[in-house]
Amino acid sequence: MLRQCYLIGNKSLPLVGITAFIMGLVLTIQLRPSLLEYGAESQIPYIVSYAIIREIGPVITALIFAGKIGSSIGAELGSMKVTEQIDAMEVSGTNPFKYLVVTRVLATTLMLPILVIISDGISIMGSFVGVNIRGVMSFQLFFDQVFRWLNFSDIFPAVIKTFFFGFSVGMVGCFKGYQTSRGTEGVGLSANSSVVISSMLIFLIDLIAVQITDILGFN
């Protein structure tokens, strides 16, 4: 279980980190001219971090996670299925469901929220760089702007929904991997459909999460 957490988190971190930094940077650079028109340049840190923490960070990180880890789980388990490794585990007295599925689903469920928090932090750093490409803002002032308006109700629902994103990525990957048939062609199909289905589920869960957040008054 810890090994899976390490593998899943470690494998995704470089890609998530680079993407998050670029995301924060690009968002800031694109937002700047519009806000300049209204003389609201000083609001960039807050607007960017609000967008990143509430929506863009969790969803983009989850989609990258689905592409990287969902496909990897689908292909790995699919390959194990067609080469009879799962049957061999069962014959060896190990419950393959517990050994392969439970560990991976728990690892994806626990690691995605951590990756999202790291990704949010890196994105905000990217935004700080973006602000300072065209203008000048001190580190202290930037973070003062970020956290002045952000509160618990912005962060809490966004983190909670990432547990569900992680769970869906793990479950779909394991399910598609376990259902693999037709040899190597089947392995490719499992990897592909793991990404497609979990990406769709991420958007669906996000839609439901927004509705629930709204009903509970977190908006």
Place this chain on the structure above:
Amino acid sequence: METTNTILKESSLHVSTKPIISIRGLKIAFGSNVVLDGFNLDLNKGESIVVLGKSGSGKSVLIKCIIGLLTPDAGEVLIFGEDVLKMNHYQLDQVRARLGFLFQSNALYDSMTVKENLEFPLRRHWIKIDQKKVDKMVIEALTNVGLAHTVNMMPSELSGGMRKRIALARTLILRPEVILYDEPTTGLDPVTGKEISELMVEIADHYQTSAIVISHDMRCVRRTAERIAVLINGKCYAQGTYDELKKSTDILIKQFFDT
């Protein structure tokens, strides 16, 4: 069916009278495709039976029903006198520890070293062995198949024949009383195939194991079979020794020996 009865009567190769595996009226179908349709077979202690049949005739399905990986629609599989189909998970695991299964694709765990692969069957929670003993068992099993030097290698670094031997070592590590071989020489060149067949015979002699071998490789069949059961149309069509069946005039049996 006349052929079947004649050969069954004439066959004199029975090492012991009480079967350790007894399959009765086994039936299994996948949708409308009936694979096994009332298959019967007995395996006696110390005996080596080859189940001979064409590709897709249900040989692998049969062996997977024996080990409990597939559940048949009807019939019974008695192993050491107990019906596998009526066992709970724990009982099935206890029986599986007394059986070895060599998979057609070897089924070595890609992400583990050879040593970890061999240790895997010893992870059962009810087996308590200290690490020193485990290390000794691993080396002994690898030495038996002539590959002690591969202990820290990954399966991807091994050739097809070596992988088969490692898989056999993993099967042997719990000293099974019966080994089920699923197409042990498929995909191997004739020389390696011969080596594996000879290794199977050596193992049977050395460890006094019984075996059910699924194969359509006639060279392997000739070397390893004390008795052959021919699987045709989901039934045990005929049984006998290699020489007995070779002399058969039945066209369905002759086709295996004419190649």
